[in-house]
Amino acid sequence: MLRVVSGLVFAFLMLPLLVLFPISFSSGTYLRFPPPGFSLKWYVRYFGDTAWIDATYRSLQIGAATTVLALLLGILLAFGLVRGRFRGRSLIENGISAPIIVPHIVLSIAIYGLFSRLGLIGEWYGVAIAHTVLALPFVVIVLLAGLRDFDVNLELAARGLGAGRLAAVRTVTLPILAPSVYSAAFLAFITSFDELVVAMFIAGANMTLPKKMFDNILSEIEPTVAAVSAIQIVLVSALLVLGTRLRRPATPTNALTR
Numbered sequence: 001m002l003r004v005v006s007g008l009v010f011a012f013l014m015l016p017l018l019v020l021f022p023i024s025f026s027s028g029t030y031l032r033f034p035p036p037g038f039s040l041k042w043y044v045r046y047f048g049d050t051a052w053i054d055a056t057y058r059s060l061q062i063g064a065a066t067t068v069l070a071l072l073l074g075i076l077l078a079f080g081l082v083r084g085r086f087r088g089r090s091l092i093e094n095g096i097s098a099p100i101i102v103p104h105i106v107l108s109i110a111i112y113g114l115f116s117r118l119g120l121i122g123e124w125y126g127v128a129i130a131h132t133v134l135a136l137p138f139v140v141i142v143l144l145a146g147l148r149d150f151d152v153n154l155e156l157a158a159r160g161l162g163a164g165r166l167a168a169v170r171t172v173t174l175p176i177l178a179p180s181v182y183s184a185a186f187l188a189f190i191t192s193f194d195e196l197v198v199a200m201f202i203a204g205a206n207m208t209l210p211k212k213m214f215d216n217i218l219s220e221i222e223p224t225v226a227a228v229s230a231i232q233i234v235l236v237s238a239l240l241v242l243g244t245r246l247r248r249p250a251t252p253t254n255a256l257t258r
Helices: 002-014 017-024 041-048 050-083 089-095 104-118 124-149 152-160 165-176 178-193 197-202 209-219 224-246 252-257
Strands: none
Touching (some): 017 224, 041 224, 050 089, 050 178, 050 209, 104 197, 124 178, 124 197, 178 224
16 A cells, blocks of 8 residues: 555656656747647757856756765764764754755845855855755755664774774775765755755856746746756756665675775
């Protein structure tokens, strides 16, 4: 029964794709389903328009920076919360989810007020920092789950064999936690790549891809945005498949032999 219900929910969520992909190949001049004919002109227009390509490149750049920052901070924070013994640890762990709970419009206003004083409005790295705030809770939550299931005796065995603390973490703990790290990286990138509200406040004239798509819908109702959405879905699906292949943790024996 659980499989049946899950399959029905998944199929329902996938139904919009049956409309999106045909529209992206439409020969019409505006969003219309079913399309009057099929053509590749909207994909050609996307790849031939420097505004769309610049927005895509900027979103990829911001997403990559967000992923690196969120992983660096998230790994350190997760290790501190699991293995640290200090007052306020539970408060920090509960408060890490605040960016998920607080509405993005409220968070965006707060970030705008801070970044305007720091001169980060309109800078791509300012958007990356803001996106890191949004992605960090997902990274920490995933890594906390992985660390709590990790057998610390494996790390202690490596240290008993002569490895230092950092070497044991690098060669034993992190390889075994690879599934959690890859999942956290994927969530961080998708959180940034698909984020719109914060970008509308602090990106300025420098368009990210979601912001460009939003502006395109407001000004022009043409199938280019459907073509871009289809490309986004294919890109995310490819990353998901790649992440699935990479999520093969090192066995404890192989990790210890390092």
